[in-house]
Amino acid sequence: MREVGFILATSFGGSFQNFLTEFQRRHHGDGTALDLAKMAIETFPSFRDEFEYEGKKVCIWKRAQILVAETWAAFYPASSTDVHPIFPGKRGPMISKLTMFADYRVPQILHHLRILSYPPSLITKLESGVYLPSGSKEELSLRVASIAAVERVRKEILGIMQAESTTTVADDAVSSVLIDFYLWDLAKKVEIGVQRIEGIETADMAPIHRTRSIWY
Ligand SMILES: Nc1nc2c(c(CN[C@H]3C=C[C@H](O)[C@@H]3O)cn2[C@@H]2O[C@H](COP(=O)(O)O)[C@@H](O)[C@H]2O)c(=O)[nH]1
Numbered sequence: 001m002r003e004v005g006f007i008l009a010t011s012f013g014g015s016f017q018n019f020l021t022e023f024q025r026r027h028h029g030d031g032t033a034l035d036l037a038k039m040a041i042e043t044f045p046s047f048r049d050e051f052e053y054e055g056k057k058v059c060i061w062k063r064a065q066i067l068v069a070e071t072w073a074a075f076y077p078a079s080s081t082d083v084h085p086i087f088p089g090k091r092g093p094m095i096s097k098l099t100m101f102a103d104y105r106v107p108q109i110l111h112h113l114r115i116l117s118y119p120p121s122l123i124t125k126l127e128s129g130v131y132l133p134s135g136s137k138e139e140l141s142l143r144v145a146s147i148a149a150v151e152r153v154r155k156e157i158l159g160i161m162q163a164e165s166t167t168t169v170a171d172d173a174v175s176s177v178l179i180d181f182y183l184w185d186l187a188k189k190v191e192i193g194v195q196r197i198e199g200i201e202t203a204d205m206a207p208i209h210r211t212r213s214i215w216y
Helices: 002-011 016-026 033-043 062-074 105-112 120-128 137-163 176-192
Strands: 050-053 056-059
Touching (some): 033 062, 062 176, 105 137, 105 176, 137 176
Antiparallel strands (some): 050 056
């Protein structure tokens, strides 16, 4: 928090609005949601949520993407045909280029919905409450699998929409951001018992995974 505050104070006059103004300037008003997420990870090291795994670089960018998605949602215009004030360029926000924001809550509900399956050894660890180290195989698998799973859900929804439509459905018609928002809210409601999943078989709700890190 101190680092983010220091950078915001010294480079952006202490205001996120100035950060957005600088984004507009750099991209001549034509920046997309992904451009803004990239600016966040380039500006704030604690948003640069990247790991090396078996020689490959894995970029998760959880906080950068949720920052952009929440900004996109907060300034969403009254009509979807109106220009978005943060992404006024001809390409628009291109919000479907963002992934879900991989932390602990969405994998939990994806498992409950039987979209993700967990090996028994992982269930045992989750139930014991042991910490999964940040960047470990299990922690990364949970996060990366939830990104891949939500992308597949997105493709399925697009396929259904396409099958029901006589015109071509744009790729931007379904975003992982909105699927994440929906799943996160659903997970919270299921956990506190105000909602139950009905009509499909579910797996027992496993505890969330516990990881100490600055990335969630
Ligand atoms: N993947 C994902 N993670 C999310 C959210 C949200 C809240 N989103 C709101 C916006 C639209 C929706 O309708 C939600 O009402 C919080 N978190 C994460 O949980 C953690 C605890 O946070 P809290 O309980 O606030 O303190 C924190 O790491 C935070 O980043 C989400 O949507 N997706």
